[in-house]
Amino acid sequence: MTTMTDAPASTEVRRGRLRLSGVRKVLGGKEVVSAVDLETEPGEFLTLLGPSGCGKTTTLNMIAGHLAADGGLIEVDGRDITTVPPHRRSMGMVFQSYALFPHLTIADNVAFGLRMRKVGAAERRRRVADMLELVGLDGMAGRHPRQLSGGQQQRAALARALVIQPDLLLLDEPFSNLDAQLRVRLRDEVAALQRRIGTTAILVTHDQEEALAVSDRIAVMAGGVIHQLDRPQEIYLRPATDFVAQFIGEVNALDGTALGGGACEIAGRTVAATPAGEPPAKGAAVRVYVRPEVVRVGHDGDGLRGTVRETRFLGSRIRCVVATPAGEVTAALPYDAAVPQEGEEVTCTWRPSDASLAARA
Amino acid sequence: MTRLTRLLGAAFATLVGLFLIAPVAVTVASSLTATSYVTFPPQGLTLRWYGEVLAKPEFLSSFALSAGVALAAAALSAVVGLAGGLAIHRHRFPGRAALEAVLSSAFAVPTIVLGIGLLQWFAQMGLASSPFTLLLAHLVLTVPYAVRLVLAGLSGLDRSAEKAAAGLGAPPFLVFWHVTLPAVRGALIGGAFFAFITSFDDLTVALFVVTTDLQTLPVRIFNYMQYDYDPTVTAIGTLMVLFAVIAVVVIERFVGVAKLFGADTQERS
Numbered sequence: 001m002t003t004m005t006d007a008p009a010s011t012e013v014r015r016g017r018l019r020l021s022g023v024r025k026v027l028g029g030k031e032v033v034s035a036v037d038l039e040t041e042p043g044e045f046l047t048l049l050g051p052s053g054c055g056k057t058t059t060l061n062m063i064a065g066h067l068a069a070d071g072g073l074i075e076v077d078g079r080d081i082t083t084v085p086p087h088r089r090s091m092g093m094v095f096q097s098y099a100l101f102p103h104l105t106i107a108d109n110v111a112f113g114l115r116m117r118k119v120g121a122a123e124r125r126r127r128v129a130d131m132l133e134l135v136g137l138d139g140m141a142g143r144h145p146r147q148l149s150g151g152q153q154q155r156a157a158l159a160r161a162l163v164i165q166p167d168l169l170l171l172d173e174p175f176s177n178l179d180a181q182l183r184v185r186l187r188d189e190v191a192a193l194q195r196r197i198g199t200t201a202i203l204v205t206h207d208q209e210e211a212l213a214v215s216d217r218i219a220v221m222a223g224g225v226i227h228q229l230d231r232p233q234e235i236y237l238r239p240a241t242d243f244v245a246q247f248i249g250e251v252n253a254l255d256g257t258a259l260g261g262g263a264c265e266i267a268g269r270t271v272a273a274t275p276a277g278e279p280p281a282k283g284a285a286v287r288v289y290v291r292p293e294v295v296r297v298g299h300d301g302d303g304l305r306g307t308v309r310e311t312r313f314l315g316s317r318i319r320c321v322v323a324t325p326a327g328e329v330t331a332a333l334p335y336d337a338a339v340p341q342e343g344e345e346v347t348c349t350w351r352p353s354d355a356s357l358a359a360r361a
Numbered sequence: 362m363t364r365l366t367r368l369l370g371a372a373f374a375t376l377v378g379l380f381l382i383a384p385v386a387v388t389v390a391s392s393l394t395a396t397s398y399v400t401f402p403p404q405g406l407t408l409r410w411y412g413e414v415l416a417k418p419e420f421l422s423s424f425a426l427s428a429g430v431a432l433a434a435a436a437l438s439a440v441v442g443l444a445g446g447l448a449i450h451r452h453r454f455p456g457r458a459a460l461e462a463v464l465s466s467a468f469a470v471p472t473i474v475l476g477i478g479l480l481q482w483f484a485q486m487g488l489a490s491s492p493f494t495l496l497l498a499h500l501v502l503t504v505p506y507a508v509r510l511v512l513a514g515l516s517g518l519d520r521s522a523e524k525a526a527a528g529l530g531a532p533p534f535l536v537f538w539h540v541t542l543p544a545v546r547g548a549l550i551g552g553a554f555f556a557f558i559t560s561f562d563d564l565t566v567a568l569f570v571v572t573t574d575l576q577t578l579p580v581r582i583f584n585y586m587q588y589d590y591d592p593t594v595t596a597i598g599t600l601m602v603l604f605a606v607i608a609v610v611v612i613e614r615f616v617g618v619a620k621l622f623g624a625d626t627q628e629r630s
Contacts, residue, residue, distance in 0.1 A: 066524050099521035102522075103546075157525075160529070
């Protein structure tokens with residue numbers, strides 16, 4: 001992609017503040033989205049992340065207007081659009097299947113939204129050409145979708161969505177049909193492009209790595225509700241619920257008893273973490289979530305004592321499993337760490353800010 | 362070995378082609394005979410029998426009736442096929458499965474059974490024989506096919522494309538016009554083409570539905586041949602072949618005949 005000289009949104013007032021309040025959807029007698037609240041900043045890249053059936057796609061379709069909400073309010077820049085039909089909302093959508101119009105050339109595909117908006121031919125041509133250049137498809141204007149590779153088709157779909165300068169860019173699993181390498185490259189390109197243009201983007205995905213890599217904030221969804229809405233680092237290091245902790249990456253979940261604040265007692269040892277939400281009352285049953293990457297294995301400090309069961313070289317990290325009275329603790333150690341021997345007595349520690357603590361059901 | 366199989370294949374293809382073409386060639390050739398009876402190879406060379414055809418007004422009116430009904434059958438099959446296909450593909454309504462079953466089993470009903478049934482039914486409803494009843498009878502033959510083609514066309518359409526178009530600002534009618542319709546365009550033209558040929562060509566059903574004043578061209582030829590077997594019939598046959606050839610050429614020019622039958626095999630990657 002080349003640099004763009006006249007970024008459309010950079011000179012305008014930033015818009016694209018989406019707000020959902022208590023949005024619900026019932027499908028087939030089952031509530032698939034229950035009272036979802038969220039608000040984006042203009043220009044933000046927000047991801048709805050969750051397993052299939054968690055309600056993320058349904059939520060996106062309600063934002064786009066393809067599904068009517070059964071309750072709640074959807075607003076863009078203060079305007080209530082809950083009952084506005086899709087063609088009167090200003091949203092560019094990109095789909096997993098690309099969804100290009102097969103009988104139109106790439107240029108005509110991209111021009112479609114401008115045609116619907118009755119943009120004059122000269123301006124239309126200019127904007128289509130600019131957009132195709134921006135997504136790296138100059139020279140493909142006259143081709144038909146089936147003559148393009150999957151990655152090129154998705155770039156064309158992105159151009160088609162962005163050329164109308166939408167209030168929101170909606171991305172529905174846009175990288176899932178691409179092979180692994182291309183997926184990573186295209187997702188990084190899309191994220192870079194979105195930041196440059198400044199259009200608010202909502203991405204739906206089940207791929208946690210993708211969500212962590214591109215998002216300003218992530219809403220982790222399950223069972224029709226948002227479990228946690230936060231920056232990627234927060235979501236990763238300090239999961240608020242058991243579901244978030246287990247869904248994203250690998251985690252050590254350690255059960256203990258609250259001692260007030262972020263402190264708790266696990267298997268007779270006192271450890272500390274950051275409470276997710278209100279700190280649990282003293283004596284309450286709590287669970288501490290610690291990612292393997294933040295666990296340090298040594299001989300000093302307050303932490304869980306245990307015996308090294310195995311160490312394994314994994315290429316990018318060294319994996320070390322420590323058997324403690326609270327269960328096994330896995331640590332992913334960097335190369336420069338002192339690697340303990342199997343059978344060695346060690347203490348597992350972490351910075352309190354790198355782990356979270358939540359009430360246990 | 363491969364050369365031998367290729368040679369055998371070519372020979373087989375040629376024979377099949379000859380077998381298909383031969384009756385038409387015989388008909389065309391014998392329409393030029395100077396004798397007053399049909400014979401092959403033709404003896405002498407004359408266009409007299411074509412003059413005979415044009416001099417018989419009943420043949421011309423039968424041609425007009427056949428062509429008119431066939432055109433109407435083509436247009437209505439396309440419209441009803443589109444509506445029916447969309448309804449079956451998009452909506453869940455009571456009787457949907459039954460409707461689909463009826464539409465797909467319609468092919469299995471012998472046309473003679475259909476003719477007898479329609480004769481009974483029209484009589485009981487008090488519908489006098491007219492171009493309209495003939496059209497209804499032909500629609501029974503052609504609509505199931507049109508619906509099938511439309512359903513096949515719709516199954517190749519990604520519903521997301523319709524969502525994308527709506528999101529880009531297209532109101533429902535324009536979504537239909539710009540996205541849905543192009544996806545079934547080939548199916549509609551194919552369905553209409555099939556309907557036209559079926560209706561224009563039909564003898565069995567028409568025999569039961571027509572009267573002495575109202576005869577389609579095939580019925581007229583059939584009746585004519587029972588009394589006179591002169592080369593007039595082969596001349597008409599030749600004209601009908603010519604008519605079909607022109608139709609195919611016109612369609613080929615605007616759409617491509619291969620496309621009608623789903624030979625659009627360019628891959629989508």
